[in-house]
Amino acid sequence: MPRPHPDSALAATPPASSLPMLARNVAHFVRLLRDAGFALSPAHAVDTLLALQYVDIGRRDEVRAAMAALMVNGPDQRPLFDAAFDLFWRDPDWESKLRALLLPRVDAGAPPPKRNNRLADALAAQRPPESGQRGKESTERFTAPLTFSAQERLAQRDFETLGAEEWRALQHMIRARHARLATERTRRLRAAASGPRADLRASARLAVRQQGEWLRWKYRRHAERRPPLVLLLDISGSMSQYSRAVLYFCHALMQSRERLSVFLFGTRLTNITRSLRERDPDEAVNAIAGQVRDWAGGTRIGAALATFNRQWARRTLSGRATVLLVTDGLDREDIGLLETEMARLRRFAHRIVWLNPLLRYAGFAPQARGVQAILPHVDALRSAHNLDSLFALESLLAAREPLAMAVFPAARGLKIMKDTKETPQSWK
Incomplete structure (x- = not known):
């Protein structure tokens, strides 16, 4: 060319x-x-x-x-x-x-x-082919980056095993996804063409405009809205690849006009909700990377939850909000603080869904003390290690049925919890 x-x-x-x-x-x-x-x-x-x-x-x-x-x-x-x-x-x-x-x-004294x-x-x-090299390789060109079977295989790949080209293809698949989550009925009433409740005032005003002829009734019904979502995302070293994929998924939810608040935590808590409103996902993630200082660092889950409960819980967890906690639960600091803050978060939130990438292992058992501290306070436990698991989460939140705890084999014989903790029914 x-x-x-x-x-x-x-x-x-x-x-x-x-x-x-x-x-x-x-x-x-x-x-x-x-x-x-x-x-x-x-x-x-x-x-x-x-x-x-x-x-x-x-x-x-x-x-x-x-x-x-x-x-x-x-x-x-x-x-x-x-x-x-x-x-x-x-x-x-x-x-x-x-x-x-x-x-x-690197430019001295000037931003990149x-x-x-x-x-x-x-x-x-x-890249245009050089002159004289117009063979078979230069004439073949595919307009579709992935076939259907390739998309299925890519959706089942672990985020940690993806190469650069596969990661770009995964970003395009997430970007093309338009999520629609479930709605809940509120106490507020709105005008409707039909319904069980007659609006006498609106019907009377309509009759006055029609010279006193009562020809048509006006109705009201309960309004529906999507409950808010609050994402608490672990960005420690063991979670960096999974956190980046979840950020692209959250960007798609944000562009679908979902009521979403996103917080990142490693050694501190950072609110990135405003940065995710950028239309281009690459620019949004780049802006977040420049805003967050503790990416791929250590983990202080208890301290981060304490900061969230004190500063943000009352502002973001109103209206039957759902909390999505994305972490592997490997916290080696004050476990007592983690238990206390999880119990406090349980009182604020309508429901808590824990997304743990470690569930990709068939023999996963809740042996870490951080995992034992979080488990009694969550409503559902799901995996978040590939694209299929994220799409399954979307289907879970779009359903109106109550959430069910994911049962893994080692959880049935779980006797290491404290006697004061209540064991979920699905483990018995």
Whole structure:
């Protein structure tokens, strides 16, 4: 694929002999945006070439506006489109620019440039073949990154065993997921077309507007809303890979307009709810990584829960909230503090779901003291080591039935709990 002109691909109006090269470059640019996540087809390249006939091709602002009008579908895509436009149509050495995006760089006295992973991945897939090498490898191109069977295998892979390409594919699978959780009936009433409750005031107002004729009744019914979710995510060294995958899953929930509050804890507690509202998941995770100082460090579960109970519990756990506790429970500090704070969290929350990646092992037994301190206070115990387990959690929260405790073999003979603790019925 030929590169843009060294001076500028849009420097002047091209003669008739160079129009095929412009058409190839426009098609190449459309493929680049499509690999970066834009919903584009070859018809967009044809429409772009027709639109360029009605603008001054020597003016970059007119060409940019014409292409953006045809290729950008929302305000969140405009920054990515501008970055791709400047990189493709202005800089002829875009391969070197790509290497600069992918490799770390240290600049004295200046902050590093903002990196966009989606654009870098798309450019890496769009490297043009060198002249004279147009064999079978250069002609084969797959539009779908994964087949259905490949997606099934990837959804069953442990997060710790994924490579770089598999991790990118997993991010795209999570990004395409639109979760819808269960709703609960509230005490508030709202207007409805039909229902068991007649709204006398609204019906009378309607009759007055119709010259006293009582022709139609107005009704009210109980309003429904989604209960809030509060995520407490462990980001210690043993949980770093699982925490990153859960963050992408929480970003998808946040974009689905769920009432979600997210807190990270290692050696301290950090509220990252506002950072997850960023539309691009890569930029959201990068902002969180810069905000959190104790990523992949130690674990102080009891101290983090104490901070949450004192500062955030009354503000976030109202309205029958569900707490998702994502941790392996391996805390070697004050176990008494952990038991006390878990009991206090149990009184605040409507229900607590514990997501433990250690459940991926068939022979898992609650032998650690931290696990023994957490278990009596949770309503459900589930795994969170692959994508299937996260999607199963989504189905669990979307159901209206009461949660059931996951029973593992060693839990049936659990005699190491204190006598003052109540053992769940599913263990007996």
